[in-house]
Amino acid sequence: MKSRTAWQWDPVRGEYQAGQPAPAQGTGEISAVSAFADKTVLLLGGTGFVGKVLLALVLDRFPELKHLVVQVRRKKTMSGEQRFYSDILQSPPLRPTVARVGGENVVRRKVQIVEGDLDQPLCGISPRDIDMLKGKVDIVVNLAGVVDFDPPVNESFETNVYGTQHVIELVRLLNARLVHVSTSYVAGKKNGLVREDVPIEGYFPMRDMQDGRQFSVEKELEWYQRFIAERRNNGSTNSRNTREHLRKAGMDRAESWGWTNTYTYTKSMGEQLIAGTPGLTCAIVRPAIVESSLRFPFAGWNEGFTTSAPLVLMGGQGVKGWPVRDGPLEIIPVDLAAAGILIVTAAVLCGKNKPVYHLASADTNPIALPRLVAFLGMNARYKHKRKRSGNRLANLLKAYVETKVITIKSLQTRRARLHRGLDVIHAMLTLGKTVLGPGKVDPYIKSLRDKRRQIRQQEITVDKFLPFMFHNSFIFETRNIREAAGMLTNEDLKRLQWDPETIDWADYWVNIHTKGIEKWIRPAFPVKG
C-alpha cells in the first residue's frame, strides 16, 4: 500500500517535513557494481539469518556478480549442495529472489557450493576444493558464529574463537581479503558512545578500571584448554549438569573481564585474533541487535529465537512490568545489516576500507526503550482482547492493565510476591490432596508446576536481556559505514541503502517487527500461556 503525500516523517525530530528527500549521492570512490562483477566472493555462514538475506540481496541487486562460493555444512545424510538447493534456496527470504532472478539455473551458474565446517581446520573445506579455490577467491565474508548469549563455553570457543583461527588460516592460504562479521556488543558492559577506533588487540571492557590486569587471547585459550582438561578428568556423567556447568563457566569468565555474556566475550577474542594477524587485509563489521527486515526481501522477515523475539512474545503473553532505562535499544533491521556488510565488502575490495564498522541505528535515529515497552503493552492489549482460551477475567486484566517501565527493585519485589503466592497455592493444593485424594488435585498441582516453570523461563529470559535493557546504555558510533556509503557510486546507492536515520520506529515495531515475529517466529517456537 502506497500513501501519496508531500510530507515525509522525520523520526528523529518526531514531526513531518515537507517535500521528498533528495536521492542519495555518492562520491564514486567505491564501486560495488564493478567490485562484484570482477571478483569472486567466498561466503561463510551464508545459511544463517543474516547470511540468507545477504545472499538474496547479492543475487537480487547485483546481476553482474561474477562468482559466489558459498560454504555449507552437510547435515547427516544431506550433502552441503543438496542442503543449499533443497533447503536454503527454498527458504522464505530466498524463494522470491530466486524466482525474480530467473530461477535455480541462474543461481547454479553464479553460485558454487563447497562443503565445510568452521570448527575444522581450514573451515573443513576439502583439499580438492581448496585447490580449486586457490587464486580464484578475492574475498572471504565470514558470517558464521554461535550467536546464543550463554551456550556451553566449549560450543562458543570452538566456533567463535577456534573457528575464527580456521578462517584466518583459510584466508591466508587463499591469499584473499577478509570481512569478518562480529557484534557491536564486544564493547562489553559500557555506557555512552562506543567509538569505532578503540584498539582491538588486548581489549577488555574493564580495562578502564586499571586494576593491573592484561587481556590476551593466548592466555584465554590456555585457560580454556586447562578448564576442558579438568572437566574431562572430573566430568560428571550427567549431561544436563555438564552442560549447565559449561554454560556457567563461560558466563563467569566473560563477566570477570566485563563482557555481558559468553557470546560477546568469544566474539571479541575472534576479533583480536584477526587484528593480531599481520599482513591481513580485512575489515570487522559489528552489527547491533539484528531484527526483522525493513524492506527486503519483504518487510518483517525474521528467523530464530535469539534477537528480541522472546521479549516480544513475552510482551504478547501479558508481562506488564519491564525493567528498562530511559536510553536507546541498539537495533538494526537485517536487510540494512546485509546491505552494510556488502558496502564494507565493496570497500575492502576497492582498498578503501576502515578496520571497524558498527552497523547500528542509535547514533542517527535512536529508539528509546520506554517507547518499546509501550508497544509491547499495546500488542498485549490487542492479543488479549481477542484471546478465546484461558480465564476471561485474566485476559481482560492483561488487555487493559497498562504495561509499565519498572525498576529492578520493583521487579525483584514482584518476583518475590509472585513466588510467595505460588508457594501458598502449592501448600493449599498439597493439603487438598491429603483431604480429597490425589485424583482430584494432581491435575492442578501439575498445572501449577508448569506455570512455575514458565514463569522461571520468563525470568531467565528477562535476566539475559538486562545488560542491554537496563544495566548499560550503548550508542554505537556508525561514522565509518556512513562514510563508506557516501563513497559509493550513485548506481550502487540505488541498489544498496544504508539509511537507518529514516526508520519510522513506531511503524517498524508495530506493523513490521511484531507482525514478523508473530508470523515467522511464533509458529516455530510456540510459547505456552
Place this chain on the structure above:
Amino acid sequence: MNKAAFYDLDGTLLSCNLVTEYAYYARNDRSLTKSVYQLAKVVLWVPLFLGLDLCSRRLFNTFLFAGYRGMHRDRLIGLADDLFEVTLKPSIFPKAQALINTTRDLGYRNVLVTGTLDFTIRPIALHFGFEEVICNRLEFRNHIANGHFLPPLVAENEKARRIREYAREENIDLAESCAFSDSSADVPMLSAVGYPVATNPTRRLRRVALQKNWPILELRETSSNFPPFLRAAKAL
C-alpha cells in the same frame, strides 16, 4: 492510458466515521481517568461535530483533529489494528469488498481518497487491498499531536484536485475512471471522473445524483446491483 476507481471511505465502504474513530482513541488513552476525561469530551462535542459537518466538512475536520492534541503518535499507530478489529471491520458494508474486487478485476487501479487519518487507514487499506491511499495527516511535534493537520486538508474540492494531480502523474484517463462516495461534500470528487456513483448517498447527494443522472448504489443491501458500466464491462 490507465483508469482508476476512486473511493471515499466513511459512509461509502463502512458505516463508521471520523467521530467514531476519534472516540475509540479517546477512550483508549493511557490511563482510565484520562480515557474517561477524553470520552466525556467527545460526548459533549458530538452535537457540535454534527452541526459543523452540516455547515462545512473543512470546519468539521479542523475541530475534530484538534481533539487529537496531546496524543502520542506511537499510541495512535499501536492501537490502529485494534480500532480496525473492534470498530471498523464490523461496520464494513456487505457489498463493499465485492465492489472493490470488481473494479480491480476490470482493470481499475483502486485508490482510497479519504479524510481519515493515515494511521487509521493502514489496516483498512490492507484489508480491502487498496494499492494507493490519499488521506489526511496530523501535525506532530516531538511525536505528540499538536491538534493541527498537515495542509492541504483532504476534503471537498481538495479531493478533486488530488485526483486530477494523481491522474496527471500516473497517466490515468479520468473520463474512463469512476468514483464512489456517499456525501454531498464529495460532489467535486465525483464530478472529476467519467463515471461517478452516488454510493449509499445522503439525502443531499441523492438529490444531486438524480439531477445529474448519476447511478445510485446501495452497498448496505446485499441485493443491490452494481451500476451498468461495471456490469457491462464485466459481461464483456
